[in-house]
Amino acid sequence: MEPFLRFRTFHVTQTISAILVLGILTTLRVAECENTQILDTLQYKALTCRKHTASLAEFGAVGDGKTSNTKAFKTAIESLSKFANDGGAQLIIPPGKWLTGSFNLTSHFTLFLDKDAVILGSQEESEYPVFAPLPSYGTGRDGTGARFSSLIFGTNLTDVVITGQNGKIDGQGEIWWEKYHNDQLNNLTRPYMIEIMYSNRIQISNLTLVNSPTWFVHPVYSSDVIIQGLSILAPVDSPNTDGIDPDSCTNTRIEDCFIVSGDDCIAVKSGWDQYGINFGMPTKHLIIRRVTCISPDSATIALGSEMSGGIEDVRAEDITAINTQSGVRIKTAIGRGGFVKDIYARRMNFKTMKYVFWMTSSYNKHPDDGYDPKALPKIEGINYKDVVAENVTYSARLEGLASDPFTGICISNVNITLTEKPKALQWNCSSIAGVTSNVTPKACDFLPEKEAVECPFPEDKLPIDEVQLENCTAAAAVEP
Template identity: 60%
Template structure:
């Protein structure tokens, strides 16, 4: 029996069942946790006075709808449907667990450009300050904390940050606080973001932070390639993350894996780990396809990426770190990469500065080890690699194998620039630097499945 005010809908959408990684001392064991395909209660935004004309404000409609549907978290969960139309709104907080935000085909949520609708909130504890400026930051557009089982999905609807407003203010130095992000979920678990388009974020687009068991599947992220800091997907101090079947065009890194900034990240101590990226495409002329860091002070480990395609990007995989970062980047495995028009294919930066304040410790040196790249084809490459460690902190066990790089019409004279790194290579053209001698042994790629790969696709046929 449906509650009063709940009307039936016929909606077909895919939900993911997540396999959860549970650590038991030195062994990993799998426990399947299945998110429910159907919610017991569903309502659409129009029932709360929403108007999808792109002009009327729906700030109160979104907040009222989510507050109402939060009542059903322990009664089969709930879903808010955003119908076709253009729904202008200020920022809103997802407060309900066991909740789905569903955008129908041709539905577009538009972020308000009234700066007064964005309150200043505290900085993230693993960063200690805003990323753009000291102090706090403007509210994210869509955000939530301490949630379980939240799904943000649809029929390829759009969430539009209307970022030009923020980019102009950023370039003119008119902002006294850090820009918020388009979607940020904190301290949450069992999160699915799928089948949506995210455009023109004020800064980073998708930012799960301090989360467990996150799937991002079938999303498109778009921003002008000259827009400032519009990273596509940034898992940050998260465990068990799957990013698949997605496409990003951005003004910064397409994917950036992070874990906190200098002394704040070291103190918070929560790594990003057990992350799988597959079937992913990127365009980013001034940044990386996949970046590790630069904020990596809580550590990054057990990252796998395969079946990656990139066009016109600055670097394929870039590790960004430096003295003061501490932490580690280890057990990184990348294979099956196809690239066209690249400045650098491999780039490890050990002199990345940009510290939050003057309290960082220059003796906090990062550990960079067990980095593996294999089965990579690229054309129109300017320079094969820049691999730069840190004095008294050599980056070790770097392996590169089965790589063919076609050079651009005006390549760099020196194709491999290596310093303070150690490792090996196999079947690499042009030949790798002396620090990575030819050993004739292909780089390893773990044969086992990651726990997050144990997924099932379910269907909900009616509401």
């Protein structure tokens, strides 16, 4: 029987109707093909429920952790793409270890991982196509050459869901980290785990992601993105394993994630120097909430350093960091241009931190020598409030540019308790301007104390916060 003939078609809007329909379909399927079994019903929330369903096992995939299933993934997704205009389709990844190289998603599509499913990223370079650098970067990040495609990739898509019952995607990044450290990548940039480009209506949720070769989740040039319920895990000494990097994206919601990383847990970006300036696509209208971070050498939330297209209207709240280098860090430099403005963060709890507040104007790595030394970044309207931090080495390191000071900084209601051996200079400030209120230890003179000041946090709702997920159901068929 051809795989596409085994798709079961049903529309799900409520659990009760789903059960009724599934019962009817089970009867029909048994009559049609007696050697097909229906697994337990899978329930999940998604942007859109799908009318058609198939299991990866129906396309000849082998879940032994050794057999390459790249062809099976590609064939399954190509077959299911035919249903894009007929209610969409979902591909169920059943229990097993499914080794694969890079594969591309399609529109109106759901990739669903069973709780006992593991997608393993191939460690063979030949399994990852090579293509040009991002236009807003002009070069790769591991070298000046091209870059490997991500493990899970999509471009120019609409309505894409990657979700599951906390199933796992393992990038098997160790060999890639070793090649990076030993300069064995031939000037190519390592694969990301998930990258979606030039797309809209994206959901990535309820998964465990481990050991990406480099960045884990990278939506870029996209809009209306929901990322939630992810556990992202990498060794704290692994190179450039950022957790979530929204890059030149509009209307993004990141929530309820736990991240252990060798780099920034969340890094907000928008292009690099002259390439980002020319591309001109900011990241804006970004919500980050209920995120926990562990990253001893990096930031909980980084704004930059590639921010040349601009970063605007970021709202972070209910953020926890443990044994992490810094809280919200702004990273920029002469030559970046662009702006970071209207940044709001509240209700942050930190324990064992090097810096609570950190703004850097000397993050000087450039893509090439073509950057404009007159392109100065504009940093203004930075608001932090309701912060509790324990076991802190430095309260703040805030370094603006003498030729372009960072302005409009507001910090209120902050209580920082210090490590047993804190640095004598707790607030190291230069070329900044703003105010503080009810902050302990007392801030530097560039941020004078003003009584009864409460830093703002927007109370309006962004469009992405109005998006509600549907209750969806799926059942996968496999050979008995």
